[in-house]
Amino acid sequence: MAVTAASNTPAAFGALLRAWRAARKVSQLELSLAATVSQRHLSFLESGRARPSRQMVLQLAETLEVPLRERNALLTAAGFAPYYCERSLEDAAMKPVRDALEQMLAHHQPYPAVVVDRDYDLVLANPAFDGLIGIAGEPAALWRACCGDGPRNLLRLTFHRDGVRPYIRNFDAVGPMMLARSWREAIARGSRISAFLETLRGDPDIPSHWHTPDPTRPPPPVMPLELARGETTLRLFAMIATFGTPYDVTTDELRVETFFPADAASEALLRAHATL
Numbered sequence: 001m002a003v004t005a006a007s008n009t010p011a012a013f014g015a016l017l018r019a020w021r022a023a024r025k026v027s028q029l030e031l032s033l034a035a036t037v038s039q040r041h042l043s044f045l046e047s048g049r050a051r052p053s054r055q056m057v058l059q060l061a062e063t064l065e066v067p068l069r070e071r072n073a074l075l076t077a078a079g080f081a082p083y084y085c086e087r088s089l090e091d092a093a094m095k096p097v098r099d100a101l102e103q104m105l106a107h108h109q110p111y112p113a114v115v116v117d118r119d120y121d122l123v124l125a126n127p128a129f130d131g132l133i134g135i136a137g138e139p140a141a142l143w144r145a146c147c148g149d150g151p152r153n154l155l156r157l158t159f160h161r162d163g164v165r166p167y168i169r170n171f172d173a174v175g176p177m178m179l180a181r182s183w184r185e186a187i188a189r190g191s192r193i194s195a196f197l198e199t200l201r202g203d204p205d206i207p208s209h210w211h212t213p214d215p216t217r218p219p220p221p222v223m224p225l226e227l228a229r230g231e232t233t234l235r236l237f238a239m240i241a242t243f244g245t246p247y248d249v250t251t252d253e254l255r256v257e258t259f260f261p262a263d264a265a266s267e268a269l270l271r272a273h274a275t276l
Contacts, residue, residue: 011048013078018046020064023187035063054080068252086249097251108258110274118253119193122152131273135227136164169226176210177223234269235262
C-alpha cells in the first residue's frame with residue numbers, strides 16, 4: 001500500500017481504512033456485514049466524522065486481512081500505540097522461529113531453499129541455493145553486481161541483467177509471472193519493492209505488457225524455472241510457505257521458498273552437486 005498516515009487524526013485513519021478497503025475490492029456494505037459494524041458508522045469512520053476505538057481498528061484490520069505492520073499504522077493513525085511487536089530474528093524470543101527456519105532449510109538439502117522478507121531481501125539460505133545461482137557465476141560477485149552494498153534481494157538477482165536473468169531459459173514465462181506476483185504483493189502488503197518494479201518499466205528487455213497480466217491466460221499449476229549454462233540445465237519449481245498465525249511483524253513478513261527438481265536429471269544434478 002502506498003498510502004501512509006500523516007497524523008493521528010480520524011481523517012488520517014479514515015483515509016487508510018478507505019485505501020485498504022479499495023485494495024481488497026470490498027464495498028462499505030460488504031465490509032460492514034463481515035465486520036458486524038453498521039454501514040453508517042463505517043461511513044463516518046472513513047470520512048473522519050467518527051473516531052474508532054482500539055478494538056474497532058483491530059476488528060476492521062482483521063476483517064480486511066491487513067498485514068501486521070500496516071495494522072500498527074492504522075492504530076497509530078487512529079491515535080493508539082502499535083499493538084504488534086517487530087523483533088529481530090536474533091532476539092531471544094525469536095530463537096524458536098529462527099531454529100525452525102534453519103531446520104527447514106537444512107532438511108531441504110540437497111534442494112535449494114531460502115527465507116525472504118516482504119521486500120524479497122534474503123534472510124537465510126541453505127548451501128544448495130548458492131549452488132543454484134552458481135550456475136550463473138560466483139555467488140558473491142553476482143550479489144554484488146545486482147545489489148551493490150545493499151541487502152541481497154531475490155527480485156534484483158532475478159531481473160538484473162548482470163544477475164541470473166541471462167541464464168533463465170524460460171524467462172519469457174518466468175518474468176511476467178514473477179512481475180504479476182510481485183505487483184500483487186506490493187499492493188496487498190505494502191513494500192518498497194514497488195519502487196524497484198517501477199524501474200523495470202524503463203528496462204528495454206522487459207516488455208511493457210508484462211506489467212499487466214493477461215487474465216485470460218490460464219496459469220500453470222506451478223511456476224517452472226529452467227536455468228541453463230553451457231551443457232548444464234536445471235529444471236525446478238518452487239513452493240512458498242508462511243507462518244499461519246503470526247503475532248509479530250517480522251514473523252508475519254517472512255516466507256520460505258523451497259525449490260524442487262522438475263525432472264530426474266535435475267534431481268540427479270542437485271544430489272551430485274551436494275556431494276562435491
